[in-house]
Amino acid sequence: MAVDRVAARRVAWALLIWLANACGPTVKTGAAPPAEPVSVTRMAVTRPHGGGGREVLLGEMCPQGAGGRPAIAPLVMRGVGWTDNATDLTAAVERGSVPRFVVFASDGKLAGAFDTMGVVDVGLPQQVAAGAYAGASPCTVAAPAIAKPQPGTLAMRAPDPKCSAAMHDCGIAVGEVVHPDEPPETPTFVTGGACVSGDMLAVDIDGDGRIESFPLSGILDGTRAPAAEWSAAPTATAACTPTFTVYGIKLLAESETGKPVDPKSIVTADLLGVVDLDGDGRRELILALEFATVRSIVVFTATAQAQRLELAGEATSFPR
Numbered sequence: 001m002a003v004d005r006v007a008a009r010r011v012a013w014a015l016l017i018w019l020a021n022a023c024g025p026t027v028k029t030g031a032a033p034p035a036e037p038v039s040v041t042r043m044a045v046t047r048p049h050g051g052g053g054r055e056v057l058l059g060e061m062c063p064q065g066a067g068g069r070p071a072i073a074p075l076v077m078r079g080v081g082w083t084d085n086a087t088d089l090t091a092a093v094e095r096g097s098v099p100r101f102v103v104f105a106s107d108g109k110l111a112g113a114f115d116t117m118g119v120v121d122v123g124l125p126q127q128v129a130a131g132a133y134a135g136a137s138p139c140t141v142a143a144p145a146i147a148k149p150q151p152g153t154l155a156m157r158a159p160d161p162k163c164s165a166a167m168h169d170c171g172i173a174v175g176e177v178v179h180p181d182e183p184p185e186t187p188t189f190v191t192g193g194a195c196v197s198g199d200m201l202a203v204d205i206d207g208d209g210r211i212e213s214f215p216l217s218g219i220l221d222g223t224r225a226p227a228a229e230w231s232a233a234p235t236a237t238a239a240c241t242p243t244f245t246v247y248g249i250k251l252l253a254e255s256e257t258g259k260p261v262d263p264k265s266i267v268t269a270d271l272l273g274v275v276d277l278d279g280d281g282r283r284e285l286i287l288a289l290e291f292a293t294v295r296s297i298v299v300f301t302a303t304a305q306a307q308r309l310e311l312a313g314e315a316t317s318f319p320r
Helices: 002-023 086-094 161-167
Strands: 056-066 069-078 100-104 110-120 128-135 140-142 157-159 171-176 194-197 200-203 212-215 229-231 246-251 267-276 284-290 295-301 308-316
Touching: 056 086, 056 100, 056 128, 069 086, 069 110, 069 295, 069 308, 086 110, 100 128, 110 171, 161 246, 161 267, 171 267, 194 246
Parallel strands: none
Antiparallel strands: 056 069, 056 171, 069 128, 100 110, 100 171, 110 128, 140 157, 194 200, 200 212, 229 308, 246 267, 267 284, 284 295, 295 308
């Protein structure tokens, strides 16, 4: 009887072991191990050339913008699309996505470079980038050299009084949006020029040698705010010489018959630069608009054709 019990136990254990091997997980040998997962932040991004795929952040650099030290106020950013959202602008600078800016002088040449070290609050809707600036004042122009400069030396620069009066020695700055681990590089940009011919702003948006003339009255809409769209006139003529910057453009409101223009309705526009920011072959127009109580900087961009500009963004600049 005892022998039968022992035999029954052996049969039961054998059955359990067989069931475990038959129904349990199996291991396949000889197959190649799966590839290591690729970190999303390490994936290389191929940007299209000439297709508007460049990610940039436009700002205003003031040598004494942050308590007497150089700083850049972020204004408008181009990522998937254009944005002037203060939170997005601050986040891009704070996480180190814009390690270096190039600063333009009033003649369109490079004045210097700004390396970002952090963000500070100076009372603007967006926090500003604090850092180190190396170069000349943005309110300078190329000066005729007395002698041929030595190789590797900087070209002579001369002060630009008109720029200093309008800009308080500040200027526009542009930086590429990159991964924080990438080393900072000095980006290059294609610039252009514009001029005022009568009541038109004459500019070659797409660099084809033909002038587009935009009515100055089209910068603002009926509520005296920056217009969402700005279309060129059917005929384009220009009896003026284009320059990178144009200061002191008066935008007068239409007055009622027989009544003088209200001084509070006068808006002064300064063209701060003509630059292809996003690399699509069409240059953006960067303007500062001085209202009665506030000064803002706007960017107009041509998304489809050179004759039609759209408002890419508007942001508050450093106080004057």
